[in-house]
Amino acid sequence: MTGEPSPAGAGGDRPRIVVLGDVVTDVLAVLGGPLAIGSDARAGISVTGGGQAANTAAWLAAGGTPVTLVAAVGADDAGRARVAELAGLGVDTAVHESPDAPTGTVIVLVHDGDRTMVTDRGANLRLPPGHVDAALAARPGARHLHLSAYPLLDAGSRDAGLRALAAARGRGMSTSVDAASAEPLRQVGAAAFLDWVRDVDLLLANADEAAVLAGDRSPAEQARALSAGIRHAVVKRGGAGAVWARPDGGVVSEAGRPVPVVDATGAGDAFAAGLLGAWVAGGDPAAALRAGAALGAVAVATVGARPATARSRAASAAGPVG
Incomplete structure (x- = not known):
């Protein structure tokens, strides 16, 4: 399947989406003031599940879309806790357990709505291609694959x-890719990345990622440039909304939903989930952008990268994470 996803089946059943990419433990520190280099800074610290792909899968499941996460964790308590969290939310997991690396960890520093991430991808670098084949073969009814770009951005x-x-x-599945992160994109180079994702049906990029891939121009021009080699391209602009370029060169814009920003961690993942859930079920670009904006607004208004239902279940059932 290429181009437009097929409409949902008879009875309004939502098509299954397979999400592939990282699952990690997030150590989230919401700073009470600027980071004091070489000294102490007060913060509220929590330990939760994270990872772009896992977050997107969690938001999809919370919205009622059947979803499978394909990923890798270590053979450790943290990995088992991360999988249990996702399964408790309703995510079907096809997770490879690696004996050679620990479950990935990300330290997230949040201050004044900005965030900085320090990453150890751990077992995510050990995801075998054969496991991917087996996971897809075991789910013949899946209609769409969404790939977080993090696996592409590391040679491992x-x-x-x-x-x-x-x-x-x-x-015959439709495909989408989230460009993931600006700095790793710079390191691999725009030309190489765009070659890897050539002919996918949809590329999602935020403003920084779009600048790396399409240059310093307007969001509409960036989206059109990206869609030329891909089909559909969406440039996310945070609270300012998003633009969607179609294969015919047309551009659809949607205003954002300005809300007080508590924590932007996972907001792009929530946006992707809302957009994909609507589009893969047969919605048009305008409807998909509105659905993405609605979930993104929910995400930035709360602390953490997952839906509140996921965090509450994790707190009661996940167990140790070290």
């Missing part, structure tokens, strides 16, 4: 990411 996991896109196309 790139084969799994490329295999996922190829295998999904071979199965």
